[in-house]
Amino acid sequence: MDLGLAGKNVVVMGGASNIGRAISLQFAEEKANVLIGDWDEGQAQKTAADLTKHGVKGLATKADVSNWDSVQSVVKKALDELGSIDIWINNAGWAMDRLFMEKPRSEWEQEIAINYWGVINGIRAVLDHMVEKKRGSIVSIGSDAGRMGEYREAVYAGCKGGVIALTKAVAREVGRFGIRLNVVCPGLTPGRIEECGEKSLWKGEEAEVFTPEAQERAKKAYPLRKLGTPEDIANAVVFIASSRAGHITGQTLSVSGGYTMM
Numbered sequence: 001m002d003l004g005l006a007g008k009n010v011v012v013m014g015g016a017s018n019i020g021r022a023i024s025l026q027f028a029e030e031k032a033n034v035l036i037g038d039w040d041e042g043q044a045q046k047t048a049a050d051l052t053k054h055g056v057k058g059l060a061t062k063a064d065v066s067n068w069d070s071v072q073s074v075v076k077k078a079l080d081e082l083g084s085i086d087i088w089i090n091n092a093g094w095a096m097d098r099l100f101m102e103k104p105r106s107e108w109e110q111e112i113a114i115n116y117w118g119v120i121n122g123i124r125a126v127l128d129h130m131v132e133k134k135r136g137s138i139v140s141i142g143s144d145a146g147r148m149g150e151y152r153e154a155v156y157a158g159c160k161g162g163v164i165a166l167t168k169a170v171a172r173e174v175g176r177f178g179i180r181l182n183v184v185c186p187g188l189t190p191g192r193i194e195e196c197g198e199k200s201l202w203k204g205e206e207a208e209v210f211t212p213e214a215q216e217r218a219k220k221a222y223p224l225r226k227l228g229t230p231e232d233i234a235n236a237v238v239f240i241a242s243s244r245a246g247h248i249t250g251q252t253l254s255v256s257g258g259y260t261m262m
């Protein structure tokens with residue numbers, strides 16, 4: 001199926017490592033131009049260079065999704081260098097796996113700033129342009145944690161639940177302008193170390209939590225008895241972002257081997 005993405009202009013926030021990297025690459029394979037906004041500039045430049053191997057524009061810029069001015073500057077750069085934005089992906093996320101009662105307030109604040117404010121900033125920043133053009137597609141990466149609540153991920157789960165409700169509410173408001181918003185929720189999707197920059201969760205403390213043994217145990221909770229790959233998530237994102245999903249908005253799609261079914 002031709003997804004009709006050739007020549008489209010895509011921004012992937014948090015597109016440098018792991019899932020975001022796979023999403024960026026998949027758009028490039030579909031011949032879309034991609035600008036990556038990520039606070040890990042070195043890794044973003046590396047991924048952007050890989051995108052250009054598909055004969056498209058692959059650009060990168062340093063950005064912090066939790067900072068409104070920074071997100072606005074990504075929109076400006078995309079418009080200056082690509083001319084328009086057809087698709088915007090809110091992928092940047094951050095979590096620290098710890099029991100609610102054991103977490104320091106600073107970690108909650110970081111989780112809220114990146115996972116919730118980051119998505120609010122992204123959606124708001126790109127909407128002026130999309131409303132003016134009367135078309136656009138925004139996909140935010142949620143989490144099954146946001147659908148069911150997850151042990152040791154209370155505030156992160158709350159943010160991801162917020163992303164789902166925010167998406168539905170904004171989808172109702174801007175559908176009349178031909179703009180669609182959807183959420184894709186991964187289940188556990190381990191990063192490949194060689195495809196992750198220094199700021200990836202898979203290079204930090206989280207990686208110590210999800211040891212190979214812990215991953216084997218987690219598989220047993222998944223009806224398909226396997227964990228996701230970054231490409232599994234990217235496949236769903238690229239489809240739901242494309243015009244082939246043109247009658248789908250305000251929806252939440254889990255890509256998690258059946259971990260949640262709702």
Ligand SMILES: NC(=O)c1ccc[n+]([C@@H]2O[C@H](COP(=O)([O-])OP(=O)(O)OC[C@H]3O[C@@H](n4cnc5c(N)ncnc54)[C@H](O)[C@@H]3O)[C@@H](O)[C@H]2O)c1
Nearest residue numbers: 014016017018019038039064065092093143188189200201
């Ligand atoms: N991997 C999983 O198991 C899993 C499961 C459920 C949901 N998710 C969600 O999927 C998304 C991607 O996760 P991942 O595993 O690929 O994570 P990752 O840490 O490997 O990659 C996240 C990317 O976002 C960037 N980033 C983080 N904070 C940023 C900020 N403030 N500004 C700009 N860039 C920032 C990082 O540099 C990195 O490139 C996140 O939203 C995460 O919550 C992941």
